[in-house]
Amino acid sequence: xxxxxxxxxxxxxxxxxxxxxxxxxxxxxxxxxxxxxxxxxxxxxxxxxxxxxxxxxxxxxxxxxxxxxxxxxxxxxxxxxxxxxxxxxxxxxxxxxxxxxxxxxxxxxxxxxxxxxxxxxxxxxxxxxxxxxxxxxxxxxxxxxxxxxxxxxxxxxxxxxxxxxxxxxxxxxxxxxxxxxxxxxxxxxxxxxxxxxxxxxxxxxxxxxxxxxxxxxxxxxxxx
Amino acid sequence: xxxxxxxxxxxxxxxxxxxxxxxxxxxxxxxxxxxxxxxxxxxxxxxxxxxxxxxxxxxxxxxxxxxxxxxxxxxxxxxxxxxxxxxxxxxxxxxxxxxxxxxxxxxxxxxxxxxxxxxxxxxxxxxxxxxxxxxxxxxxxxxxxxxxxxxxxxxxxxxxxxxxxxxxxxxxxxxxxxxxxxxxxxxxxxxxxxxxxxxxxxxxxxxxxxxxxxxxxxxxxxxx
DNA sequence: ACCTGAACACCGTTCAAGT
DNA sequence: ACCTGAACACCGTTCAAGT
Numbered sequence: 001x002x003x004x005x006x007x008x009x010x011x012x013x014x015x016x017x018x019x020x021x022x023x024x025x026x027x028x029x030x031x032x033x034x035x036x037x038x039x040x041x042x043x044x045x046x047x048x049x050x051x052x053x054x055x056x057x058x059x060x061x062x063x064x065x066x067x068x069x070x071x072x073x074x075x076x077x078x079x080x081x082x083x084x085x086x087x088x089x090x091x092x093x094x095x096x097x098x099x100x101x102x103x104x105x106x107x108x109x110x111x112x113x114x115x116x117x118x119x120x121x122x123x124x125x126x127x128x129x130x131x132x133x134x135x136x137x138x139x140x141x142x143x144x145x146x147x148x149x150x151x152x153x154x155x156x157x158x159x160x161x162x163x164x165x166x167x168x169x170x171x172x173x174x175x176x177x178x179x180x181x182x183x184x185x186x187x188x189x190x191x192x193x194x195x196x197x198x199x200x201x202x203x204x205x206x207x208x209x210x211x212x213x214x215x216x217x218x219x220x221x222x223x224x
Numbered sequence: 225x226x227x228x229x230x231x232x233x234x235x236x237x238x239x240x241x242x243x244x245x246x247x248x249x250x251x252x253x254x255x256x257x258x259x260x261x262x263x264x265x266x267x268x269x270x271x272x273x274x275x276x277x278x279x280x281x282x283x284x285x286x287x288x289x290x291x292x293x294x295x296x297x298x299x300x301x302x303x304x305x306x307x308x309x310x311x312x313x314x315x316x317x318x319x320x321x322x323x324x325x326x327x328x329x330x331x332x333x334x335x336x337x338x339x340x341x342x343x344x345x346x347x348x349x350x351x352x353x354x355x356x357x358x359x360x361x362x363x364x365x366x367x368x369x370x371x372x373x374x375x376x377x378x379x380x381x382x383x384x385x386x387x388x389x390x391x392x393x394x395x396x397x398x399x400x401x402x403x404x405x406x407x408x409x410x411x412x413x414x415x416x417x418x419x420x421x422x423x424x425x426x427x428x429x430x431x432x433x434x435x436x437x438x439x440x441x442x443x444x445x446x447x448x
Numbered sequence: 449a450c451c452t453g454a455a456c457a458c459c460g461t462t463c464a465a466g467t
Numbered sequence: 468a469c470c471t472g473a474a475c476a477c478c479g480t481t482c483a484a485g486t
Contacts, residue, residue, distance in 0.1 A: 126409045185354055264459065286461090
């Protein structure tokens with residue numbers, strides 16, 4: 001049934017031509033299934049039904065693949081248009097980043113630890129700039145606020161994703177370890193420190209953020 | 225001059241017995257010199273003048289080495305005693321974490337992205353708990369504030385270290401790329417977005433943090 | 449222009465054997 | 468108890484050769 005002379009007695013090979021987009025999509029899927037550490041150029045190639053070396057026709061190297069996946073992740077954060085309520089908009093931005101992170105936890109961990117370095121989060125940056133502008137901040141202040149906001153969200157999500165994905169030794173174990181600390185204040189707080197409620201903690205953080213923005217002084221950021 | 229029968233005509237071998245601490249110290253140094261990606265068990269072994277397989281007598285695997293280095297990093301953040309000015313103390317904590325991060329930028333990047341998962345930052349957590357307690361917060365609120373604070377600092381430092389260490393393509397290049405974006409608000413802010421002043425940005429973030437804490441409502445955190 | 453086999457210079461980790 | 472040689476099952480990437 002198959003055309004003459006396949007290279008071996010293998011299954012049919014791909015029918016369409018390879019593309020960067022296809023590679024990145026496969027990489028995202030693989031990372032999400034098996035973790036970043038398990039991703040290799042050879043496995044990635046196998047996933048798109050090709051030999052490892054063919055990948056190098058479309059991406060510079062493995063690092064470029066990871067950068068590409070990072071971009072892919074941020075492009076999947078689709079932001080709604082701004083309203084006239086900057087508080088609500090800021091909450092929405094935060095919630096949406098978190099929701100997307102939870103949708104692809106492993107890819108998100110990768111992306112968030114690489115974000116700063118690339119311009120992957122540009123759409124999110126734009127949305128945040130708009131929000132702070134509407135809240136009455138000048139350009140300079142808005143940029144600073146965007147940066148602080150993103151750093152806060154990044155740090156929060158990296159922590160949450162990390163704790164969610166790893167050693168789920170339960171609260172009892174953590175509490176016991178903390179109780180046997182030699183720092184008194186840690187012992188006092190052991191039970192509270194041992195408990196996680198990521199929903200509540202995220203909400204607490206967002207409230208703090210709103211509080212800070214609320215009380216930040218508006219400057220007329222008239223740039224040169 | 226050397227004792228009889230060295231295994232080859234090599235230089236003298238180590239005279240004292242290997243230890244976990246020695247391995248971690250060497251790992252920290254190697255990571256700081258060549259980057260995490262360049263660290264291998266074989267190179268690490270060579271650095272302590274031993275064969276790779278000997279390491280496994282003292283550490284479970286490579287991951288345990290990285291965890292150990294993370295702990296080593298956090299243990300080098302030495303915190304001063306609290307004063308009666310919580311604002312100043314919080315500023316000091318932030319500045320000290322930043323200073324230590326800059327002292328070992330590559331190790332810090334590793335440690336900060338792993339922190340959440342371990343209990344490495346326990347001393348810092350204790351110090352922060354103390355600060356918020358003195359600022360009038362109950363136990364529950366203090367724990368939440370510590371977490372938000374650490375997430376903010378972590379996110380900020382990961383970004384700063386990442387940008388400091390990589391592709392230093394200059395401001396002009398970044399500005400040009402941003403100017404040619406198809407998002408209007410990004411174009412407007414391009415010049416500001418293209419410029420980094422990490423000192424100033426960190427200060428801005430800390431000020432925001434103080435503002436938030438300042439206006440957070442004190443609750444009597446009487447736990448069950 | 450794109451794909452591939454073979455090769456190079458590495459990896460982390462296991463295991464059985466040494467002292 | 469600690470160290471090690473050899474081996475296993477992998478890596479990322481280059482290069483010359485194919486179509």
